[in-house]
Amino acid sequence: MRVVLVAVVSLDGCLTRHDDGGVAWASEDDKSHFSSTLATCDSSIVGSATYLAARDHMLANLHARRRRMVMTRTPDCYADDSRPGLLEFISESPAALIDRLRADGSSRCALLGGGQIYSAFLADGLVDEMIITIEPKIFGTGTRLAGDTIPIDPSFRLDEVSRLGDSTILARYLRR
Amino acid sequence: MRVVLVAVVSLDGCLTRHDDGGVAWASEDDKSHFSSTLATCDSSIVGSATYLAARDHMLANLHARRRRMVMTRTPDCYADDSRPGLLEFISESPAALIDRLRADGSSRCALLGGGQIYSAFLADGLVDEMIITIEPKIFGTGTRLAGDTIPIDPSFRLDEVSRLGDSTILARYLRR
Numbered sequence: 001m002r003v004v005l006v007a008v009v010s011l012d013g014c015l016t017r018h019d020d021g022g023v024a025w026a027s028e029d030d031k032s033h034f035s036s037t038l039a040t041c042d043s044s045i046v047g048s049a050t051y052l053a054a055r056d057h058m059l060a061n062l063h064a065r066r067r068r069m070v071m072t073r074t075p076d077c078y079a080d081d082s083r084p085g086l087l088e089f090i091s092e093s094p095a096a097l098i099d100r101l102r103a104d105g106s107s108r109c110a111l112l113g114g115g116q117i118y119s120a121f122l123a124d125g126l127v128d129e130m131i132i133t134i135e136p137k138i139f140g141t142g143t144r145l146a147g148d149t150i151p152i153d154p155s156f157r158l159d160e161v162s163r164l165g166d167s168t169i170l171a172r173y174l175r176r
Numbered sequence: 177m178r179v180v181l182v183a184v185v186s187l188d189g190c191l192t193r194h195d196d197g198g199v200a201w202a203s204e205d206d207k208s209h210f211s212s213t214l215a216t217c218d219s220s221i222v223g224s225a226t227y228l229a230a231r232d233h234m235l236a237n238l239h240a241r242r243r244r245m246v247m248t249r250t251p252d253c254y255a256d257d258s259r260p261g262l263l264e265f266i267s268e269s270p271a272a273l274i275d276r277l278r279a280d281g282s283s284r285c286a287l288l289g290g291g292q293i294y295s296a297f298l299a300d301g302l303v304d305e306m307i308i309t310i311e312p313k314i315f316g317t318g319t320r321l322a323g324d325t326i327p328i329d330p331s332f333r334l335d336e337v338s339r340l341g342d343s344t345i346l347a348r349y350l351r352r
Contacts, residue, residue, distance in 0.1 A: 153315060
């Protein structure tokens with residue numbers, strides 16, 4: 001199974017514009033690219049903060065083609081939202097979650113954030129590929145791509161870079 | 177006079193790898209690009225922390241083709257390093273410094289950091305162009321491209337994007 005980190009960032013590495021949650025600031029070009037990237041994945045992982053920010057949209061768009069996992073220390077608190085095989089809430093280490101998805105037959109898993117989730121998987125060497133959309137923005141403050149508390153230094157190489165629409169960069173990296 | 181922000185960043189918007197000062201982490205592709213970009217500018221601006229990190233190199237490479245300005249609250253402390261017309265230490269607002277360079281005939285000024293300098297000029301709307309090199313790195317912690325205390329949101333459009341050597345992205349942005 002390949003783990004694919006998918007993220008949209010500002011030029012200063014922010015996932016959010018200042019304290020505003022979500023990615024409403026991202027371009028339409030990014031949003032349509034994000035949907036087509038997700039369509040190539042049969043599982044996905046988010047943290048609980050990202051889930052809560054996107055909850056309504058996620059609940060309205062569940063389907064059997066992609067199994068969605070939410071990492072949380074308190075799975076019991078989400079029992080009402082749980083849909084086995086479609087939307088599951090788990091308290092496991094990144095490696096244990098990857099092992100479980102692989103054992104269950106997933107072949108391509110999208111890692112969708114937020115910053116703490118990205119940094120935990122990167123720190124543990126579990127990311128095979130990154131698809132990063134870079135918007136022409138500088139926010140100064142905001143949630144960071146890889147948290148801002150864990151020093152990490154994973155090694156990637158640029159596989160391809162292209163322009164997405166008017167002012168967005170789309171880059172794909174592979175683990176060295 | 178055009179003000180050109182020149183920076184090398186990691187994918188998570190760091191100027192430095194963790195607490196290590198300087199840009200020793202950047203690729204050789206970035207370093208040769210940086211030199212050729214600087215050669216197109218007849219003035220440059222850095223903050224005092226960036227000056228101190230690069231002091232030996234800067235003092236050994238002064239030349240009349242580029243006037244170097246260092247922003248500091250304590251110009252008197254640098255009297256021994258000062259070389260009028262070549263290397264000057266000033267305590268002025270970003271706008272006043274730009275006005276002074278323009279009045280003295282500069283046509284293209286490179287803004288070279290660090291993060292507090294970048295964010296101060298961006299917040300005041302003084303940056304006309306940005307030449308950003310993006311390395312295939314994620315550091316988690318480090319000095320940020322635009323500080324991390326001032327919320328800003330300047331508007332740029334992507335003029336061009338290309339690949340620089342093996343794994344580096346070179347992007348040029350123009351103020352909208």
